[in-house]
Amino acid sequence: MIGRLLKSDFLKIKRKGVWLLTLIGPLGVVCLQMVNYSLRKDYLLQQSDNDWHFYLLNVHAFTPLALVLGIVILTSLIASVENETNAWKQLIALPVSKMAVYLSKFTVLIVLLLTSSVLLLIFTLGYGLYLNLGDSVPYTSLIKFSLYPFAASLPVLALHLWIALVSRHQGIPVTAGVIGVILTYMGYSLPDWLIWKWPALMNDWANPDIVVQLGIGVGLLVYLTGMLHFVRKDVV
Amino acid sequence: MFWHVLRTEVFKFRQSGMLPILLVSPFIGLMIGVMTNLSGMATGGNSWLLLVQFMLLPYAVLFLPLMTGVLAGVICRYEHQAGGWKQLLSLPITRGSVFAAKYALLMAAVLIMQLLFLGAVFLVGQLKGITDPFPMIIFWKSIFGGWIATLPLAALQLTLSIMWKSFAAPFAVNVIFTLPAILAVNSQDFGPFYPWGQPFLMMYTGSASDSVFYVPWEQVLTVVGGSLVIFLAAGWFYFQRKAV
Numbered sequence: 001m002i003g004r005l006l007k008s009d010f011l012k013i014k015r016k017g018v019w020l021l022t023l024i025g026p027l028g029v030v031c032l033q034m035v036n037y038s039l040r041k042d043y044l045l046q047q048s049d050n051d052w053h054f055y056l057l058n059v060h061a062f063t064p065l066a067l068v069l070g071i072v073i074l075t076s077l078i079a080s081v082e083n084e085t086n087a088w089k090q091l092i093a094l095p096v097s098k099m100a101v102y103l104s105k106f107t108v109l110i111v112l113l114l115t116s117s118v119l120l121l122i123f124t125l126g127y128g129l130y131l132n133l134g135d136s137v138p139y140t141s142l143i144k145f146s147l148y149p150f151a152a153s154l155p156v157l158a159l160h161l162w163i164a165l166v167s168r169h170q171g172i173p174v175t176a177g178v179i180g181v182i183l184t185y186m187g188y189s190l191p192d193w194l195i196w197k198w199p200a201l202m203n204d205w206a207n208p209d210i211v212v213q214l215g216i217g218v219g220l221l222v223y224l225t226g227m228l229h230f231v232r233k234d235v236v
Numbered sequence: 237m238f239w240h241v242l243r244t245e246v247f248k249f250r251q252s253g254m255l256p257i258l259l260v261s262p263f264i265g266l267m268i269g270v271m272t273n274l275s276g277m278a279t280g281g282n283s284w285l286l287l288v289q290f291m292l293l294p295y296a297v298l299f300l301p302l303m304t305g306v307l308a309g310v311i312c313r314y315e316h317q318a319g320g321w322k323q324l325l326s327l328p329i330t331r332g333s334v335f336a337a338k339y340a341l342l343m344a345a346v347l348i349m350q351l352l353f354l355g356a357v358f359l360v361g362q363l364k365g366i367t368d369p370f371p372m373i374i375f376w377k378s379i380f381g382g383w384i385a386t387l388p389l390a391a392l393q394l395t396l397s398i399m400w401k402s403f404a405a406p407f408a409v410n411v412i413f414t415l416p417a418i419l420a421v422n423s424q425d426f427g428p429f430y431p432w433g434q435p436f437l438m439m440y441t442g443s444a445s446d447s448v449f450y451v452p453w454e455q456v457l458t459v460v461g462g463s464l465v466i467f468l469a470a471g472w473f474y475f476q477r478k479a480v
Binding site: 016066182185186 | 252273306401407411415416418
């Protein structure tokens with residue numbers, strides 16, 4: 001059942017620019033550094049002894065923002081597919097469970113965001129090699145900086161999927177998203193328990209691994225809560 | 237005719253149930269302000285100005301442009317549902333007046349957002365016990381200047397919201413142009429020419445100036461005025477030819 005639902009969900013997002021957005025996100029993040037480095041490369045290389053690490057930090061400055069904004073846009077787009085044509089009633093009337101419907105939407109988003117994160121890894125590596133930042137490429141850090149933010153943002157994703165799927169007016173999830181983006185942007189001055197701070201991978205424990213584990217755990221919890229509410233909610 | 241259309245637009249906006257999103261502006265302002273730690277950096281200047289400089293970066297670079305896009309979407313949502321454009325445009329009113337009324341409403345909503353932000357700044361100052369005199373004239377310049385700088389972005393977002401049924405699509409375009417503004421406002425060469433960076437530059441109280449705004453008149457007229465004319469004209473002509 002879930003396989004067919006997934007197939008139909010991927011079919012529904014065709015030609016809606018969704019895949020284009022998953023490409024633009026990571027490309028934009030690396031492009032900002034292309035502008036940054038092409039304008040003042042000498043100055044930036046003077047800033048640290050470890051040029052690769054400094055470059056990764058520069059890329060990472062925009063990753064959390066792009067990720068949270070991507071989550072807001074993609075969840076809202078996925079909900080719009082059903083809202084615009086009033087298709088919820090028809091979808092739920094099919095012999096599929098509401099849990100499976102919810103899971104399928106969540107899986108589509110995971111696939112899209114994971115694709116984005118892998119693309120970010122490739123683009124970051126590509127431009128880093130082009131910049132010629134040194135012989136020893138820090139592959140472990142590269143993977144961490146590209147994939148950890150995605151895992152750490154799972155609670156935000158689960159929360160936004162829930163808001164987008166239960167709101168009739170898509171202005172509500174997008175407004176909530178704008179608030180989330182401001183919180184992400186101000187991450188450095190926020191308390192550690194706020195989920196919007198997590199994609200930035202900084203906390204007082206100074207260990208990104210914990211943030212990833214927390215992200216997966218809390219993400220699952222938020223996902224289950226949202227799904228249970230969606231299952232019990234009336235469809236209009 | 238314009239006033240009648242405007243009245244119905246205001247009515248639809250009030251009935252949309254989305255009026256509370258205007259309150260997000262002072263809420264964000266309060267949140268940023270409360271988290272700002274002023275005591276660590278007493279420079280001897282007016283504490284109000286210091287407070288505003290901290291509050292402005294998230295507000296003017298990200299919040300104001302993004303929220304303008306959300307408001308544009310809210311203003312057009314009613315027509316996108318169940319053939320609303322067809323019904324509205326079959327009335328004996330010109331398309332021009334519909335576009336003008338929607339734009340006027342959007343301008344008013346952004347101005348309300350700016351004024352509520354000013355209120356939030358004042359409240360944060362009271363909470364933090366700032367005793368310096370409130371620099372009213374400077375704040376008016378900042379609030380009003382930020383409003384002027386947002387008008388071109390509002391015109392573009394209104395056009396995109398009329399064009400696309402989906403709420404998220406115009407928002408995505410908005411995001412793509414807004415994120416680079418974080419870098420652009422720091423750049424001496426590029427910043428003054430980037431329309432999405434103008435709200436911050438025109439609200440930034442750092443550069444004391446005797447002019448009406450915080451940026452030179454040439455920049456206001458060419459960058460803000462120029463982009464306003466382009467986006468407004470594009471939206472206007474697009475809407476005249478839009479198939480409903």
